[in-house]
Amino acid sequence: MDLLIVNAGSSSLKLRVLAPDDEVKDERAISDWDGSADALSELEAEAVVHRVMHGGSRFGGAVIVDDEVEAAIEELVPLAPLHQPHALSLIRASRRDDRPVVACFDTSYHRTIPDAAATYALPLEWRARFGLRKFGFHGLSHEYVARTVSARRIVSCHLGAGASLCAIDGGRSVDTTMGFTPLDGLVMATRSGSVDPGLLLWLQTNGGLTAEELGDALEHRSGLRGLTDKIGDLAEIVEASDQAANRLAYDVYIHRLTGEIARMVAALGGLDALVFTGGVGEHSAPVRAATCRALAWLGLVLDAKSNETAEPVITAPDSPVTAYVLPAREDLAMAAQARRLLE
Numbered sequence: 001m002d003l004l005i006v007n008a009g010s011s012s013l014k015l016r017v018l019a020p021d022d023e024v025k026d027e028r029a030i031s032d033w034d035g036s037a038d039a040l041s042e043l044e045a046e047a048v049v050h051r052v053m054h055g056g057s058r059f060g061g062a063v064i065v066d067d068e069v070e071a072a073i074e075e076l077v078p079l080a081p082l083h084q085p086h087a088l089s090l091i092r093a094s095r096r097d098d099r100p101v102v103a104c105f106d107t108s109y110h111r112t113i114p115d116a117a118a119t120y121a122l123p124l125e126w127r128a129r130f131g132l133r134k135f136g137f138h139g140l141s142h143e144y145v146a147r148t149v150s151a152r153r154i155v156s157c158h159l160g161a162g163a164s165l166c167a168i169d170g171g172r173s174v175d176t177t178m179g180f181t182p183l184d185g186l187v188m189a190t191r192s193g194s195v196d197p198g199l200l201l202w203l204q205t206n207g208g209l210t211a212e213e214l215g216d217a218l219e220h221r222s223g224l225r226g227l228t229d230k231i232g233d234l235a236e237i238v239e240a241s242d243q244a245a246n247r248l249a250y251d252v253y254i255h256r257l258t259g260e261i262a263r264m265v266a267a268l269g270g271l272d273a274l275v276f277t278g279g280v281g282e283h284s285a286p287v288r289a290a291t292c293r294a295l296a297w298l299g300l301v302l303d304a305k306s307n308e309t310a311e312p313v314i315t316a317p318d319s320p321v322t323a324y325v326l327p328a329r330e331d332l333a334m335a336a337q338a339r340r341l342l343e
Helices: 038-042 067-075 084-094 108-112 124-130 139-148 197-205 211-220 223-228 234-239 244-268 278-283 285-294 304-308 330-342
Strands: 003-008 013-018 024-030 047-052 101-105 153-159 163-169 172-176 273-277 322-325
Touching: 003 084, 003 330, 013 038, 013 330, 024 038, 038 084, 047 084, 047 330, 067 084, 084 101, 101 330, 108 139, 108 172, 139 153, 139 163, 139 172, 139 273, 139 330, 153 244, 153 278, 163 244, 172 244, 197 211, 223 234, 223 244, 234 244, 234 285, 244 285, 273 278, 273 285, 278 285, 285 304, 285 322
Parallel strands: 003 047, 047 101, 153 273, 273 322
Antiparallel strands: 003 013, 013 024, 153 163, 163 172
């Protein structure tokens, strides 16, 4: 069965047709996507598989989309406002055809996180009433890492415009940096990552900012863009690192990244493999080098030449911990889930 894999980002759309052996038969990538679903009808496949950012507590794996599932996905839009609406509009367009439509969720891989890591220290009444817990995201990418790298204790670094880490123990997610929403954790292109909640309360009570203003700033005007006041692209920041604001942004990014990796290692009780994936993880040799050098105390011995050419392994042969560069292939994780469901 040929599958049309649909991966909608906040402003981009990636489409890929996979044959039964996962060979890529056709693909399209639209960087400045306007929300149109026209490209879906241009690619032939027997089923359509969509990446959905948030599955909440309900969806623990891939599902065939019906009216009830579609409504449940819509209810989760406020928790992932940059991505969920786009996925929902494409799902609705796909359902107008006769082909089966499957939804795969970025949160489902993290359902194995233990309660100690997933529970917020908030009032029990709130947790019960609102279903508050760490959900985690980028699960499809982290799942692909777990399936591909043969090591027991892995920290998977999905570094792109959105970024998260996952502690993987024997193939299972045991902790991750994103939380109830995709705003938590690492510094991202335009998203803040973790911020002192008291600071946000102060901005409302003393700064006079509304919840809407805070939400817009945290999603769209923070992260690297907020640190530089203009640039949200890490490659541009590295290229112009002689500018003070860019240097600070880079240093903050690396500081948060290496600190959070150490926290993931603590959840694992040690480290066998560190995996870089996503646009930054795959293409930024300076970020990989700075990260590995800051974590040399874990046993990482960087091979500078291999890192510069982005070889699959970028550590020395005698390194106690192996660092990998792995292309992000959420499409393969999605295809595996969909085929199990449809067959």
